[in-house]
Amino acid sequence: xxxxxxxxxxxxxxxxxxxxSCAAILIDPELSLIDHYRGYLLQNGLTLRYIVDTHTHAxxxxxxxxxxxxxxxxxxxxxxxxxPYADLRxxxxxxxxxxxxxxTAMHTPGHTRDSMCVVMADRVFTGDTLLIGGxxxxxxxxxxxxxxxxxxxxxxxxxxxxTLVYPAHxxxxxxxxxxxxxxxxxxxxxxxxxxxxxxxxxxxxLAAPTHLTEALRTNMSGGKTVAELLAAAARGVPFMxxxxxxxxxxxxxxxxxxxxxxxxxxxxxxxxxxxHLPRGQLELRVNGELPDPxxxxxxxxxxxxxxxxxxATLRELGYMxxxxxxxxxxxxxxxxxxxxxxx
Ligand code: FE
Numbered sequence: 384x385x386x387x388x389x390x391x392x393x394x395x396x397x398x399x400x401x402x403x404s405c406a407a408i409l410i411d412p413e414l415s416l417i418d419h420y421r422g423y424l425l426q427n428g429l430t431l432r433y434i435v436d437t438h439t440h441a442x443x444x445x446x447x448x449x450x451x452x453x454x455x456x457x458x459x460x461x462x463x464x465x466x467p468y469a470d471l472r473x474x475x476x477x478x479x480x481x482x483x484x485x486x487t488a489m490h491t492p493g494h495t496r497d498s499m500c501v502v503m504a505d506r507v508f509t510g511d512t513l514l515i516g517g518x519x520x521x522x523x524x525x526x527x528x529x530x531x532x533x534x535x536x537x538x539x540x541x542x543x544x545x546t547l548v549y550p551a552h553x554x555x556x557x558x559x560x561x562x563x564x565x566x567x568x569x570x571x572x573x574x575x576x577x578x579x580x581x582x583x584x585x586x587x588x589l590a591a592p593t594h595l596t597e598a599l600r601t602n603m604s605g606g607k608t609v610a611e612l613l614a615a616a617a618r619g620v621p622f623m624x625x626x627x628x629x630x631x632x633x634x635x636x637x638x639x640x641x642x643x644x645x646x647x648x649x650x651x652x653x654x655x656x657x658x659h660l661p662r663g664q665l666e667l668r669v670n671g672e673l674p675d676p677x678x679x680x681x682x683x684x685x686x687x688x689x690x691x692x693x694x695a696t697l698r699e700l701g702y703m704x705x706x707x708x709x710x711x712x713x714x715x716x717x718x719x720x721x722x723x724x725x726x
Pocket of ligand 1: 438439440441442494511519
């Protein structure tokens, strides 16, 4: 069997590969690692058979939907998962088979109601139900400390003590542990009495994870993150560096620099000769402002993000020479290039 761990920040994902059948299963993929998974699968001659999310993640962006579409593999989640893109919904005890790989779902609600651990021979992928030296929190949407108590003490911890534990997170660089080690030393598992455990979980008072709303929105709906939206737009437009643009500005400049910011920002300082066309009015005014679709347009905004979306929109509209400035007016200013004030 091939087995590989992928790490992004504190997030862990795992690829299991059957060397006889070349089938692979990917557990808890993270959006920023899509090309890493694909590279690993290709390098090892593996075909992805299943993509498993152990639960609806609230703290990172799942890559399941995108990978499922790219690689034609079904996205597997517990049947209570809200995600409309889950293709195969499992109940407690259901097993996935891919070549010699056999993975069994153990429904372990508590961190979220759709949490499941995935059991395979000598190991268990615990999602956020059990972490090394910790457990998932129970204060996020659909979390419940009573359910986590039952999932841990009445289910997960009844597996053999030597079972290897591979969690969905670890922030201290530990690769895995065993259930026996966790039972002996995990602080969360020392409260073996229900009311004490529930009280401990309720008293944790943790800060909300970064990206909570965006992660829940995208992971529950299959929608895009803002970064994905920008990346998709960026793939369809060229950029011009600040050095290049600065060198081309002048009396005979053939470029049409479009400043997409609001009026006050534009008046307070803009690139020489730039025309003001706020992003919010782009589509409404484009016919009047840019009658010639063959002009070479450079879009700019404050931070160099909206300008990408605007250049992509202009290209879609037929302005085939629309280009985005690499960086925004803020970077332009910081780099010491001249800004012009409105009269
Ligand atoms: Fe989680």
